[in-house]
Amino acid sequence: DGNRLIKFEYSGIFxxxxxxxxxxxxxxxxxxxxxxPSRYQxxxxxxxxxxxxxxxxxxxxxxxxxxLEEKGVIIPYxxxxxxxxxxxxxxxxxxxxxxxxxxxxxxPYVLIDNQLFEALVFAVNRGVEVSxxxxxxxxxxxxxCMGRIFIKQLIDMGVKVYEYKRGFIHAxxxxxxxxxxxxxxxxxxxxxxxxxxECGALLYEKPCIEDIKNDFSEMIENDCKEFTQESYKSxxxxxxxxxxxxxxxxxxx
Numbered sequence: 001d002g003n004r005l006i007k008f009e010y011s012g013i014f015x016x017x018x019x020x021x022x023x024x025x026x027x028x029x030x031x032x033x034x035x036x037p038s039r040y041q042x043x044x045x046x047x048x049x050x051x052x053x054x055x056x057x058x059x060x061x062x063x064x065x066x067x068l069e070e071k072g073v074i075i076p077y078x079x080x081x082x083x084x085x086x087x088x089x090x091x092x093x094x095x096x097x098x099x100x101x102x103x104x105x106x107x108p109y110v111l112i113d114n115q116l117f118e119a120l121v122f123a124v125n126r127g128v129e130v131s132x133x134x135x136x137x138x139x140x141x142x143x144x145c146m147g148r149i150f151i152k153q154l155i156d157m158g159v160k161v162y163e164y165k166r167g168f169i170h171a172x173x174x175x176x177x178x179x180x181x182x183x184x185x186x187x188x189x190x191x192x193x194x195x196x197x198e199c200g201a202l203l204y205e206k207p208c209i210e211d212i213k214n215d216f217s218e219m220i221e222n223d224c225k226e227f228t229q230e231s232y233k234s235x236x237x238x239x240x241x242x243x244x245x246x247x248x249x250x251x252x253x
Contacts, residue, residue, distance in 0.1 A: 072206035145243035
């Protein structure tokens with residue numbers, strides 16, 4: 001009938017990630033069959049002939065099959081205020097909580113909830129190198145002041161924070177242990193994580209993860225300066241006061 005089963009090499013971790021971040025049930029054209037009960041599964045999807053594609057809603061072309069058999073997995077995702085899943089935050093937490101060596105982050109804003117704060121601190125406490133690149137100049141003055149208060153708390157707990165000196169950095173990236181990365185529109189603030197319509201892509205063991213890591217390292221070396229306790233003390237007192245006063249409104253920003 002033109003149907004055949006396609007094996008996904010990395011589908012075990014694919015299924016595990018989807019389950020951990022709370023994704024809705026898998027589509028009916030994907031089924032799982034245990035190959036290693038201790039951790040991994042192997043997923044098979046039907047390769048549908050052209051006659052079956054209109055009714056099935058999915059058609060695996062030869063080109064798509066070739067791409068699926070390449071190393072690694074890319075999982076696109078979207079999040080919004082109405083899905084009751086906090087999907088974007090769960091992906092960030094998954095990367096942080098599973099890191100063993102390093103987590104490198106770029107974000108234009110740092111207005112995080114207790115769950116993300118504690119995850120970052122716990123990662124540092126278990127020996128993970130946590131580094132964050134943030135802008136050195138504001139695009140929103142009050143948000144910038146509030147962010148410096150959060151950053152002060154993070155560096156107090158051992159997180160390394162660097163200011164990008166060549167303008168305003170608007171990238172939102174996570175990369176960890178040469179295995180996981182995510183790139184998208186999700187800032188480290190309440191509006192992105194809980195209120196806005198956002199999207200991104202989660203990468204697992206894709207070759208481009210090394211490029212993301214190298215880009216981060218080059219920025220640290222050439223374009224950034226570490227934000228230290230002295231940096232915070234040099235931040236104008238009135239700006240610090242504004243940050244502390246408005247920090248109570250962080251869930252709205």
